[in-house]
Amino acid sequence: MYSLELTKPDGRRLILYSREAINPDIVAPSPFTEPLNAYPHLRWHPLRGEWVTYAAYRQGRTFLPPPEYNPLGITTDPSHPTEVPAGNWDVAVFDNRFPSLGPIGDPPSLIVPSAPAVGHCEVVVFTKDAKASLGALSLAHIELLMEVWAERTAVMARREDIAYVLPFENRGAEVGVTLHHPHGQIYAYPLVPPVPSRMQQEAQHYYEARGSGVLQDFIIAEREAGVRMLYEGEHAVAFVPVCARYPYEVWLAPTEPVESFVHLTPDQRLDLARALKTVLLKYDGLWQRPFPYLMAWYQAPVDGKAHPEAHLHAEFYPPYRTRERLKYLAGTEIAAGFFAMDALPEEKARELQQVEVTVE
Amino acid sequence: MYSLELTKPDGRRLILYSREAINPDIVAPSPFTEPLNAYPHLRWHPLRGEWVTYAAYRQGRTFLPPPEYNPLGITTDPSHPTEVPAGNWDVAVFDNRFPSLGPIGDPPSLIVPSAPAVGHCEVVVFTKDAKASLGALSLAHIELLMEVWAERTAVMARREDIAYVLPFENRGAEVGVTLHHPHGQIYAYPLVPPVPSRMQQEAQHYYEARGSGVLQDFIIAEREAGVRMLYEGEHAVAFVPVCARYPYEVWLAPTEPVESFVHLTPDQRLDLARALKTVLLKYDGLWQRPFPYLMAWYQAPVDGKAHPEAHLHAEFYPPYRTRERLKYLAGTEIAAGFFAMDALPEEKARELQQVEVTVE
Known part of the structure; x- marks a missing residue:
């Protein structure tokens, strides 16, 4: 598996994966220009004995996208950059622009314990093909995706402040998904969350x-x-x-x-x-x-x-x-x-x- | 608080509550004539360490209801009986026709532990007024409802095989409720369920x-x-x-x-x-x-x-x-x-x- 790690204009990371060597001239686009400016925090839920994370982001888009604009499709019009570039890659991973866990700031002082929401949230674009689905991909492509999940898990595992890595996919409007480009997410938690625990x-x-x-x-x-x-x-x-x-x-x-x-x-x-x-x-x-x-x-x-x-x-x-x-x-x-x-x-x-x- | 306990034609219980004495001539209706014929059972979920209940009922209605038929409204047309009668009551409680817990039968033999789904499921009709809502009821009426919740809890508490009583209301099509007549439910569990536990x-x-x-x-x-x-x-x-x-x-x-x-x-x-x-x-x-x-x-x-x-x-x-x-x-x-x-x-x-x- 080949990979190419890039930095977006707003400071987020983008990593492209393929079975072949990836063109090193590829530049990472972003729909956003300003760096992330919000810091999620955790609050303790004393009745359930668990942490809840709070992240209040403003949208912060610098342009009004055209109606067919697909932020997970490859950038074709540089005046409307998306999250991923054109190029010879098969799977892409980038830092979520609206992470529930990640950028660390001072948590507010509250009537319950609070803490910075340490962790990491990534988006995994399964394919460049906006019309495809996970099940429509070739076996070789799905294997590659599983290697990507493995690599992301290994990378998170090396961090002292990460305790659990959960790759998942929400699919369909019925479960609240508005972006139909095939993609999933990875949450890296600072603790083992209630269900896996x-x-x-x-x-x-x-x-x-x-x-x-x-x-x-x-x-x-x-x-x-x-x-x-x-x-x-x-x-x-x-x-x-x-x-x-x-x-x-x-x-x-x-x-x-x-x-x-x-x-x-x-x-x-x-x-x-x-x-x-x-x-x-x-x-x-x-x-x-x-x-x-x-x-x-x-x-x-x-x-x-x-x-x-x-x-x-x-x-x-x-x-x-x-x-x-x-x-x-x-x-x-x-x-x-x-x-x-x-x-x-x-x-x-x-x-x-x-x-x-x-x-x- | 006055109450009147009745038996429906299909064997289920109906209890009417009011602040005044209830007319003892009231007869309990039911949209169903056949007794309950299915027995829910529990299966053990070994990964989560919890029980799941299974109840596969067929509808079993003996008639095609007219379009405005409201099973929780009072019976006005005897050829289309509902779950509750006319009369001088304010809150009604009856056995759920499709209980997730209740009628005891032999559970199937499976690769995980199974058990009869002991327990009890009740429907609580908050008012005779189909157009009302819980918040629209008078304080006195809401107090009466709280006394009903108390009485139902006390009745269940006397049973050796009940461990936990949960009154709840699902309200609105957004949470899957198709019957808009103000009502709630009471689940009496044979164990303390995961969240309350x-x-x-x-x-x-x-x-x-x-x-x-x-x-x-x-x-x-x-x-x-x-x-x-x-x-x-x-x-x-x-x-x-x-x-x-x-x-x-x-x-x-x-x-x-x-x-x-x-x-x-x-x-x-x-x-x-x-x-x-x-x-x-x-x-x-x-x-x-x-x-x-x-x-x-x-x-x-x-x-x-x-x-x-x-x-x-x-x-x-x-x-x-x-x-x-x-x-x-x-x-x-x-x-x-x-x-x-x-x-x-x-x-x-x-x-x-x-x-x-x-x-x-």
């Missing part, structure tokens, strides 16, 4: 009690049961979990425990890319239209310790419960954290199993 | 360390700071918390720690009703239109033990971040449980403070 704790207890991984054993059981599988390769699997909390929830993982993208072997990565493409094509094939979802990749905390209990995997949370109806998170889910499902995972798995796809 | 744990630690309640001290600090208050009465307060996770989040509580609705004194209840009505009128006044929200009432677990650390309070989570824009929970909130806010609680509090309302 809880999962880490459960995995740790399980590992100590049994000497094996909770997801590792779960995958073995899902394969034996057989009824909810969507992909079974030599090194990776995808399935609707027996305990799905969203109707079309899917999990995707290497069959063996791997701590993070950094630790994947090339064979594992290729099969994981195949599993990912299979799921995405099934999703889009189900109703013959782009299928919205949140895709999150859980990795081990980056605390320098070994994490034999951790197991890299993706969880997909799609917002639909049927072709026409959204699943709204309501009282019991949001207020109690207790999920109620009116569809059985076995039925939803069958719907996705019946979507035939060709991955090559 | 976490809050309970934090409150317990705080109480053990300091000998006072975490919310009690928080309220004192919010009152001293003063900038985020929406209502300050002798016995109750409402404010945008300094650590709000939603732009228009509001908390509402008695100033002194009270374990649950059951433990409120009449003075506390009246002032809490006043605080609630104030917040609801401010919400609806903000943009001169019905303001959607999730309102959840947190109480102490009903395990028969004393809970000096617990403090009854409501949390409102409205889905809007500005008049035109929704806050979507995305990657960091849903996948990491780490909330990112682009508005400061102080600014949102100011907006709500400026809405003048008259409560009498």
Whole structure:
């Protein structure tokens, strides 16, 4: 993998990735000229025992964009610069202009503990092709993206002040995404956030009690049961979990425990890319239209310790419960954290199993 | 408070409440004739260490309702029965026809632990007036509703198999509510669900360390700071918390720690009703239109033990971040449980403070 690291006019970083050497004359554009001028801060939530981050940015655009302006598309008109340049790159990563975590300033003094919102927020442009989607990319391109996720994780892991790295994608207007150019984000947190922290704790207890991984054993059981599988390769699997909390929830993982993208072997990565493409094509094939979802990749905390209990995997949370109806998170889910499902995972798995796809 | 307990033709319970004696000749209607025929079950989620409930009901309506049919309005045409009868009642409670917890059957045998979904789900009709809203009801009516919440909590608390009672209201199409007749729900859980469990744990630690309640001290600090208050009465307060996770989040509580609705004194209840009505009128006044929200009432677990650390309070989570824009929970909130806010609680509090309302 080749990469080229550049600095935008407003001081943010842009890194281009490709399988071939990237033209070193490429210049990084930015829709913004002023440096970032706001500093997010954390406030302690004493009832829940967790931190919340606050970032109040003003838009600060220096021009009114034309209607078809796509900030994630390559810059074609220098008077309307976008976030990425033309050139021979395949995946681009740049610092988020409106980071929830990152630039460090003095936090306000409040009735609860406050702190600078240490961390880092990046945008990952999956491809130059604004009309593509993650699932439409070639296996080789998806593998490259996984290497980029690995590199970004490794870079963040070297920082003393980062504890957890979460690559994710929000896709579709139904989940609030207004930019349809294929892209995701990476959040690097100064702490292990509540959900991964809880999962880490459960995995740790399980590992100590049994000497094996909770997801590792779960995958073995899902394969034996057989009824909810969507992909079974030599090194990776995808399935609707027996305990799905969203109707079309899917999990995707290497069959063996791997701590993070950094630790994947090339064979594992290729099969994981195949599993990912299979799921995405099934999703889009189900109703013959782009299928919205949140895709999150859980990795081990980056605390320098070994994490034999951790197991890299993706969880997909799609917002639909049927072709026409959204699943709204309501009282019991949001207020109690207790999920109620009116569809059985076995039925939803069958719907996705019946979507035939060709991955090559 | 007077009440009348009835049985619907399909076997479900209906309880009517009023300040005056209720006509004993009232008969309970039901849109359904067949008894409930599905049994929700729980599945263990080994990665998160929590239970998920599954309930797959078929609609089972025995007639096609006319277009203006309102199942929560009083029955006017006996050939199209609704859930509640005409009569001199003010608040009605009935068993949910599609409960996520309740009717007990044999759970399926699965690759994870499963169990019958013990518990109880009730619908609370706030008023006979389909055009009203919770905030539009008189203080006396809201007080009655709080007594109903207390009674339902007390009834559930007597059951050995119930551990937690959560009254809540989802309001507005934006949070997925299609029935606009003013109503809420009560979930009675067989366990303390993840969010109240976490809050309970934090409150317990705080109480053990300091000998006072975490919310009690928080309220004192919010009152001293003063900038985020929406209502300050002798016995109750409402404010945008300094650590709000939603732009228009509001908390509402008695100033002194009270374990649950059951433990409120009449003075506390009246002032809490006043605080609630104030917040609801401010919400609806903000943009001169019905303001959607999730309102959840947190109480102490009903395990028969004393809970000096617990403090009854409501949390409102409205889905809007500005008049035109929704806050979507995305990657960091849903996948990491780490909330990112682009508005400061102080600014949102100011907006709500400026809405003048008259409560009498």
